[in-house]
Amino acid sequence: xxxxxxxxxxxxxxxxxxxxxxxxxxxxxxxxxxxxxxxxxxxxxxxxxxxxxxxxxxxxxxxxxxxxxxxxxxxxxxxxxxxxxxxxxxxxxxxxxxxxxxxxxxxxxxxxxxxxxxxxxxxxxxxxxxxxxxxxxxxxxxxxxxxxxxxxxxxxxxxxxxxxxxxxxxxxxxxxxxxxxxxxxxxxxxxxxxxxxxxxxxxxxxxxxxxxxxxxxxxxxxxxxxxxxxxxxxxxxxxxxxxxxxxxxxxxxxxxxxxxxxxxxxxxxxxxxxxxxxxxxxxxxxxxxxxxxxxxxxxxxxxxxxxxxxxxxxxxxxxxxxxxxxxxxxxxxxxxxxxxxxxxxxxxxxxxxxxxxxxxxxxxxxxxxxxxxxxxxxxxxxxxxxx
Amino acid sequence: xxxxxxxxxxxxxxxxxxxxxxxxxxxxxxxxxxxxxxxxxxxxxxxxxxxxxxxxxxxxxxxxxxxxxxxxxxxxxxxxxxxxxxxxxxxxxxxxxxxxxxxxxxxxxxxxxxxxxxxxxxxxxxxxxxxxxxxxx
Numbered sequence: 001x002x003x004x005x006x007x008x009x010x011x012x013x014x015x016x017x018x019x020x021x022x023x024x025x026x027x028x029x030x031x032x033x034x035x036x037x038x039x040x041x042x043x044x045x046x047x048x049x050x051x052x053x054x055x056x057x058x059x060x061x062x063x064x065x066x067x068x069x070x071x072x073x074x075x076x077x078x079x080x081x082x083x084x085x086x087x088x089x090x091x092x093x094x095x096x097x098x099x100x101x102x103x104x105x106x107x108x109x110x111x112x113x114x115x116x117x118x119x120x121x122x123x124x125x126x127x128x129x130x131x132x133x134x135x136x137x138x139x140x141x142x143x144x145x146x147x148x149x150x151x152x153x154x155x156x157x158x159x160x161x162x163x164x165x166x167x168x169x170x171x172x173x174x175x176x177x178x179x180x181x182x183x184x185x186x187x188x189x190x191x192x193x194x195x196x197x198x199x200x201x202x203x204x205x206x207x208x209x210x211x212x213x214x215x216x217x218x219x220x221x222x223x224x225x226x227x228x229x230x231x232x233x234x235x236x237x238x239x240x241x242x243x244x245x246x247x248x249x250x251x252x253x254x255x256x257x258x259x260x261x262x263x264x265x266x267x268x269x270x271x272x273x274x275x276x277x278x279x280x281x282x283x284x285x286x287x288x289x290x291x292x293x294x295x296x297x298x299x300x301x302x303x304x305x306x307x308x309x310x311x312x313x314x315x316x317x318x319x320x321x322x323x324x325x326x327x328x329x330x331x332x333x334x335x336x337x338x339x340x341x342x343x344x345x346x347x348x349x350x351x352x353x354x355x356x357x358x359x360x361x362x363x364x365x366x367x368x369x370x371x372x373x374x375x376x377x378x379x380x381x382x383x384x385x386x387x
Numbered sequence: 388x389x390x391x392x393x394x395x396x397x398x399x400x401x402x403x404x405x406x407x408x409x410x411x412x413x414x415x416x417x418x419x420x421x422x423x424x425x426x427x428x429x430x431x432x433x434x435x436x437x438x439x440x441x442x443x444x445x446x447x448x449x450x451x452x453x454x455x456x457x458x459x460x461x462x463x464x465x466x467x468x469x470x471x472x473x474x475x476x477x478x479x480x481x482x483x484x485x486x487x488x489x490x491x492x493x494x495x496x497x498x499x500x501x502x503x504x505x506x507x508x509x510x511x512x513x514x515x516x517x518x519x520x521x522x523x524x
Binding site for chain 1: 473474475476477479480481483489491493494495508511512514515516
């Protein structure tokens with residue numbers, strides 16, 4: 001009879017310390033000699049992970065009220081602008097926010113400094129109201145003084161991502177790193193066979209409410225990420241060959257560690273935040289076992305020319321080729337380099353595995369699955385606005 | 388025979404002297420110029436790979452130093468904050484000399500200063516700003 005396990009059965013095994021947990025790389029090796037049915041029988045949970053720069057990240061912070069109180073209508077944290085339209089003393093600091101005068105220190109650095117317990121200068125202005133008479137405040141905050149600080153990232157953990165090259169004669173500075181002229185290098189992101197959404201391409205186990213590893217602590221998938229797209233072309237293994245699904249994630253920033261949340265500055269691009277995410281996939285049946293068995297050579301992605309407007313596609317390669325150090329695109333051999341950290345991703349997958357084995361981390365059934373058949377709209381420019 | 392990379396710095400008054408000629412002719416040192424910045428009347432910096440016998444290298448370097456040309460091993464001029472490195476790989480994308488490479492098993496960054504040609508492309512390429520190269524100062 002075909003294997004079918006429930007979330008509760010697997011959690012029962014986790015509590016008893018009997019669950020069999022492998023990382024996605026380990027299960028891919030196992031799949032070389034085992035059938036999906038055998039894997040579904042032997043393995044309960046597979047851990048996946050990624051550690052890459054994810055620009056669509058940020059933190060919600062509540063400062064608490066001063067005496068006399070102020071309705072903060074313009075907010076700066078170490079000089080970095082934070083959102084002022086959230087009641088009196090709530091804010092959202094986006095990872096990519098920055099003061100144009102100091103472009104190398106941005107929201108991601110503020111977030112990392114908060115995590116590290118450092119003091120941050122808060123300066124805010126308000127017009128003064130009957131209930132919030134104060135017009136200006138300048139003080140120091142840190143992780144101990146604020147009421148809440150919550151990481152809320154609207155778009156993380158992209159399911160696959162294009163390889164970047166540059167066909168022009170000029171160096172291009174991008175979020176995919178420094179791209180040398182004349183396609184003399186190619187950069188790639190994602191942790192390949194270890195990447196969360198590449199191990200569950202149809203999102204049969206990952207949905208709203210999935211408990212995850214986020215920045216060093218437990219967090220949750222709270223929504224499909226922005227630009228969630230399930231309409232990208234797929235290869236014969238069911239893998240979308242470009243950036244497709246995404247996750248919105250949330251967690252308690254006070255519990256996180258800068259080992260798994262790292263601010264970054266990209267030359268002539270701007271600030272971003274490396275985010276460490278680990279997602280456990282319960283092996284409920286042979287179908288899911290087959291998905292988590294995916295190997296780098298089966299995961300393909302599109303090579304795009306970041307030097308040209310619209311980043312046109314130039315070809316398709318797989319992650320085994322990318323990791324070999326060289327790919328061939330249109331007959332030309334190009335040196336490759338990663339831009340997300342596989343060594344950190346492996347560390348996260350291992351930490352998650354050990355926490356599950358220790359009974360400290362249980363898997364959760366999504367309270368709602370993600371939508372299907374979604375596609376992306378581009379921004380149309382309408383002449384004359386709404387006149 | 389030994390092969391090693393050095394950074395040479397010239398004071399303004401030494402800019403017009405044929406040091407490399409003397410290294411070759413008098414000390415039988417094979418030189419490979421990897422990088423040069425010479426500003427007449429000001430200062431100059433050279434990155435050289437020197438190849439020769441231990442004695443000749445020692446004497447050649449002593450000759451340079453006698454003439455107020457500083458000569459320091461290249462690896463002392465580059466610092467990489469290894470402890471903070473996340474091994475993202477961004478620097479390896481621009482390192483043509485192969486000094487910065489990902490270990491193909493552990494996927495951790497490996498830095499071999501002996502292969503560095505001081506092109507300095509890694510300095511802005513590192514998103515954490517972990518490389519410091521002291522070439523000019």
